[in-house]
Every structure is written in structure tokens, then in C-alpha cells.
Amino acid sequence: MTGFNVSSGPLKYDTEFAKEIYALENGRHIKKCMQCGMCEVSCATRKEMDYSPRKMFLLMRTGQREEFFNSNTMWMCSTCLMCKARCPRGIPIVDVMHDLKCYAISEGYTERPQATFYQAFWTEIWNRGKMFEGGLVARYYLKRGWKEIRKDAFEMKDFGMDMMKHGRIPLKPPKSIKGLQDVHKIVEKAKAQLQKGEDR
Numbered sequence: 001m002t003g004f005n006v007s008s009g010p011l012k013y014d015t016e017f018a019k020e021i022y023a024l025e026n027g028r029h030i031k032k033c034m035q036c037g038m039c040e041v042s043c044a045t046r047k048e049m050d051y052s053p054r055k056m057f058l059l060m061r062t063g064q065r066e067e068f069f070n071s072n073t074m075w076m077c078s079t080c081l082m083c084k085a086r087c088p089r090g091i092p093i094v095d096v097m098h099d100l101k102c103y104a105i106s107e108g109y110t111e112r113p114q115a116t117f118y119q120a121f122w123t124e125i126w127n128r129g130k131m132f133e134g135g136l137v138a139r140y141y142l143k144r145g146w147k148e149i150r151k152d153a154f155e156m157k158d159f160g161m162d163m164m165k166h167g168r169i170p171l172k173p174p175k176s177i178k179g180l181q182d183v184h185k186i187v188e189k190a191k192a193q194l195q196k197g198e199d200r
């Protein structure tokens with residue numbers, strides 16, 4: 001996956017940025033961070049991240065919007081839950097990470113492959129209530145483009161063939177789950193409640 005350069009110019013501080021983040025579903029928890037570094041030393045994918053979760057919290061609190069959005073940290077979170085289990089302040093860091101990814105996408109930061117993948121994944125689940133791997137792969141690569149298809153087709157051909165052999169990438173879409181409309185209603189209701197700030 002291609003990396004992004006973290007901006008090397010003068011830092012810009014956006015005083016409204018922290019407020020935007022605090023307004024996210026789990027954003028308020030960030031205020032509790034005491035910068036102890038436990039998440040940093042526990043993180044399974046820290047070595048792949050531009051900034052540790054601890055440093056990322058600091059970027060948000062100090063209003064470094066561009067530095068934050070241009071870093072790969074949230075996208076490299078593997079949701080292993082280690083940080084959440086160990087944070088002495090009980091901060092649900094992995095839930096914050098989910099919120100941040102959604103927020104980044106809603107703000108138009110969709111260039112990363114992980115953002116494309118999440119969007120394709122969600123669309124598949126929304127359409128049928130269950131995953132259709134063939135649709136996921138098609139959606140992902142249609143968005144990523146021909147260059148990426150050629151690169152991944154070469155690098156992942158053995159893995160892909162194995163998955164197909166074991167029926168893990170079916171070509172025919174499965175039937176939708178029963179009650180899909182009800183699931184949609186639940187999701188829409190949850191979204192509306194979130195927008196109104198209920199259940200916080």
C-alpha cells in the first residue's frame with residue numbers, strides 16, 4: 001500500500017479542530033488522555049504508524065488538523081483492542097479510531113486504500129445484510145483503478161487463487177438476509193439519534 005508524506009511545512013493550529021473531534025460519538029473520551037504512553041507501547045501496529053495513538057490524541061487536542069489527517073495512524077489500526085484493555089483512563093481507543101476513520105471519510109480524506117476498502121465493505125453489507133466478497137473486490141478495484149489492479153493481481157495471485165479454490169470468493173451474490181429493511185431502519189434511527197446527541 002502506498003504511504004503518504006506527513007507535511008513537513010510549518011505547523012498550522014486549528015482551534016476548532018479539537019471541538020469537532022470531541023463532538024464525535026466517542027470523541028469526548030479523548031479529553032481524559034493523560035499521555036501516559038501505555039497505548040503506544042501496547043499497539044500491535046505501532047511500527048507501521050506515522051504517529052502512535054498517544055501522539056495522535058495530542059495532535060487532535062492541539063488542533064493540528066492537516067498533520068492529523070495526513071498521517072496514516074488511524075488507517076493502520078488493526079482493532080486488536082490491546083490499547084483499550086490497557087488504557088489506565090479507560091479510553092475506548094479502538095472506538096475512537098472507528099469514529100476518526102468515519103470522520104476522515106466524511107471530510108473527503110478518501111485517497112487511502114483503506115478508506116476505499118471500508119466504503120466498499122459497508123456498501124456490500126448495506127445492500128444484502130451480508131458480505132459478497134466478489135462484489136467487495138469489484139467495488140474496491142473499480143474505485144482504485146487499473147494501475148492498482150495490475151499491481152495486486154501480480155502480488156496476490158496465489159493468495160487469490162487459493163481463496164477461489166476454497167470457495168472464499170464466490171462469483172454469484174448471496175441472497176439478502178431476511179428483514180434487511182428493518183436493519184436499515186435500525187441504522188437510520190441510530191444515525192438520527194447520534195446527530196441529535198442522544199445516548200451519549
Ligand code: SF4
Nearest residue numbers: 033034036037039087
Ligand atoms: S493509554 Fe490512555 S491515557 Fe495513556 S496515552 Fe494512551 S489513551 Fe492516553
Ligand code: SF4
Nearest residue numbers: 043077078080081083
Ligand atoms: S486497537 Fe488499534 S490502536 Fe489500539 S493497540 Fe490495537 S492496533 Fe493499536
